[in-house]
Amino acid sequence: xxxxxxxxxxxxxxxxxxxxxxxxxxxxxxxxxxxxxxxxxxxxxxxxxxxxxxxxxxxxxxxxxxxxxxxxxxxxxxxxxxxxxxxxxxxxxxxxxxxxxxxxxxxxxxxxxxxxxxxxxxxxxxxxxxxxxxxxxxxxxxxxxxxxxxxxxxxxxxxxxxxxxxxxxxxxxxxxxxxxxxxxxxxxxxxxxxxxxxxxxxxxxxxxxxxxxxxxxxxxxxxxxxxxxxxxxxxxxxxxxxxxxxxxxxxxxxxxxxxxxxxxxxxxxxxxxxxxxxxxxxxxxxxxxxxxxxxxxxxxxxxxxxxxxxxxxxxxxxxxxxxxxxxxxxxxxxxxxxxxxxxxxxxxxxxxxxxxxxxxxxxxxxx
Amino acid sequence: xxxxxxxxxxxxxxxxxxxxxxxxxxxxxxxxxxxxxxxxxxxxxxxxxxxxxxxxxxxxxxxxxxxxxxxxxxxxxxxx
Numbered sequence: 398x399x400x401x402x403x404x405x406x407x408x409x410x411x412x413x414x415x416x417x418x419x420x421x422x423x424x425x426x427x428x429x430x431x432x433x434x435x436x437x438x439x440x441x442x443x444x445x446x447x448x449x450x451x452x453x454x455x456x457x458x459x460x461x462x463x464x465x466x467x468x469x470x471x472x473x474x475x476x477x478x479x480x481x482x483x484x485x486x487x488x489x490x491x492x493x494x495x496x497x498x499x500x501x502x503x504x505x506x507x508x509x510x511x512x513x514x515x516x517x518x519x520x521x522x523x524x525x526x527x528x529x530x531x532x533x534x535x536x537x538x539x540x541x542x543x544x545x546x547x548x549x550x551x552x553x554x555x556x557x558x559x560x561x562x563x564x565x566x567x568x569x570x571x572x573x574x575x576x577x578x579x580x581x582x583x584x585x586x587x588x589x590x591x592x593x594x595x596x597x598x599x600x601x602x603x604x605x606x607x608x609x610x611x612x613x614x615x616x617x618x619x620x621x622x623x624x625x626x627x628x629x630x631x632x633x634x635x636x637x638x639x640x641x642x643x644x645x646x647x648x649x650x651x652x653x654x655x656x657x658x659x660x661x662x663x664x665x666x667x668x669x670x671x672x673x674x675x676x677x678x679x680x681x682x683x684x685x686x687x688x689x690x691x692x693x694x695x696x697x698x699x700x701x702x703x704x705x706x707x708x709x710x711x712x713x714x715x716x717x718x719x720x721x722x723x724x725x726x727x728x729x730x731x732x733x734x735x736x737x738x739x740x741x742x743x744x745x746x747x748x749x750x751x752x753x754x755x756x757x758x759x760x761x762x763x764x
Numbered sequence: 765x766x767x768x769x770x771x772x773x774x775x776x777x778x779x780x781x782x783x784x785x786x787x788x789x790x791x792x793x794x795x796x797x798x799x800x801x802x803x804x805x806x807x808x809x810x811x812x813x814x815x816x817x818x819x820x821x822x823x824x825x826x827x828x829x830x831x832x833x834x835x836x837x838x839x840x841x842x843x844x
Contacts, residue, residue: 398790400770400809400821409833416836433766460765488765514815516797539766543816546781546799591766594811594819624829627836646826647768647811647819656800656818746765 400646404618405441413623414446417630424450425633426582427626428575428718430568431589432459432746433617439751441619451630454582454718457571457674458589460536461488461744462716464564465670466704469494472533472562475697476507482525484518485533487511492740495704515540515547522551522559531693534561539591541565541682542656545663548684548691560693563683566669568592569600570680574671575717576608583718585629587615587622590644597652601640609638616644663688672706672740673713710739715748722752729757768813770821771796773806787812 403409429435435455438444444453457463473494476483483499490500490511503509508528512518515532522530534544544565551559568589575583588601593614601612611632615625625643632639642648662685669681684692693699709727714720722728722741732738734750741747771787776798778784783798787810794815798804801817810817 398770399772400826404829409830412833412837416833416840419840431766458766486765516815536765539768539813539818542800542818543814546797546816550781589766591768591811591813591818594768620829624832643829645828646821649819653800653818655802659800744765745767 401618404616404620406620410441410443410619410623411446413620413627414448417451417623417627418448420627420634421448421450421630422634424452425584425630426452426454427585427587427629428454428456428583429587429615429622430456430458430572431592431617432462432744432748433591434458434587434589434615434622435748436746436751437617437619437622439755443619443622446623447626451626453626455715455721455748456575456586456718457671457716458537458568459716459741459744459746459748460540460564460566461486461492462712462740462747463566463571463671463673464489464492464535464740465672466494466706467670468562468564470704471694471699472499473497473502474699475531475562475693476502476509477505480529482508482510482521482528482530483533484510484512484521484530486535488744488746489533489535491734491737491743493707493737515544516550519547519551519556519559522556526558528558529696530559532559532561533564535564537566537568537589537592538595538660539589541664542595542653542660545659548663548688549659551691552688560691560696561684562693563681565664565682566671567666567680567682569604570677571671571674572601573604574674574677574680576604576610578717580719583610585611585633586613587625587629588612590614590616590621590648593642593644593648593652595653595656597650598640598642598648599650605638605640611638612640614640614642614644614648616647673716707738712739712741715741722749723756725749729753766813768811768818770809770811772809773804776804776806785810785817787817
């Protein structure tokens with residue numbers, strides 16, 4: 398397919414890897430932020446093409462993985478109600494809450510539906526006026542405008558049996574949390590290209606300045622990632638810490654103005670707890686006052702119940718790049734995609750799932 | 765979840781937030797909202813995420829990655 402195949406060309410990827418080898422003089426640790434990039438790196442063996450001085454650590458860019466257990470428990474409680482249809486992206490279904498998961502609630506008769514787009518939930522609400530339809534709104538800035546569109550349409554069309562369990566999170570505050578953590582080893586970032594397609598990249602400039610880290614907005618195909626690594630290593634070797642853009646075919650400096658306008662109309666920035674990372678100020682999106690009636694927590698009087706994390710899951714360390722999946726004693730033994738202890742083993746963007754799928758043999762030998 | 769796929773705009777209908785396109789991905793065609801890229805035109809490529817086009821792919825910019833490689837390659841040969 399055009400705009401995919403040419404960026405998977407092995408000869409070009411290897412040429413970039415050689416150029417990285419030519420300029421690198423000492424060890425550097427880079428973090429790719431997005432779980433989609435992590436999967437590409439592990440799937441195509443991009444890390445194995447890199448000179449040994451360059452380490453890639455995997456970032457927190459998996460929205461399903463960082464959704465806090467109390468929100469999952471709230472979704473489970475909603476899904477079990479006979480008057481509710483809970484709509485979700487498929488990735489959420491096997492994510493363990495405190496006691497069970499959505500898949501199990503569905504098997505016991507809960508009406509849980511897997512959707513492709515947030516606006517599909519609105520269709521479900523129109524088709525079932527006798528039910529309350531709740532969309533479990535998970536995702537980063539890439540997905541947030543599409544959720545915003547569903548809410549605005551619901552308001553404009555007077556659909557009142559529709560609401561959202563808001564779990565949307567923002568990427569830059571998580572990058573700041575990684576940099577501010579004691580013992581941080583990340584020296585440069587490959588920023589998430591699709592998040593920046595929506596938001597642009599000016600908001601990363603203060604981060605790059607304050608922490609003296611280069612931030613390269615990067616795409617998702619092997620050639621994109623290797624060029625992103627080259628651009629980042631080049632800055633590090635030259636002592637620069639700038640925000641630059643590798644993914645120019647999609648990302649404009651100011652991002653997508655239409656999407657941002659709708660997001661600022663429908664949402665407000667709120668504090669949010671991240672699974673594995675704890676509470677991060679101004680890191681989530683809630684509904685703005687004018688749309689508060691679509692908030693499922695308010696509509697159903699939900700409040701965070703007492704939760705507990707699964708013992709033996711070290712997702713917090715994996716999500717902040719401090720532990721590789723294969724370094725976790727539970728990996729591939731107590732924890733598998735069929736019986737996950739934590740979300741990174743479930744999600745199509747989770748680092749543990751990537752290693753399980755593409756590196757299982759090698760990863761287990763490493764342990 | 766931030767997966768977005770490039771596809772070619774085959775046809776366009778509707779106005780404003782209801783503006784939609786048929787977009788071809790390889791052999792598959794899907795209906796996609798153009799609410800966030802109202803300026804998209806037939807024949808160009810858009811990047812699609814959960815049923816919404818989020819950006820238009822700039823054909824010239826798409827080639828820059830290969831030009832960049834040629835430039836650094838030429839530079840390294842000059843240096844060596």
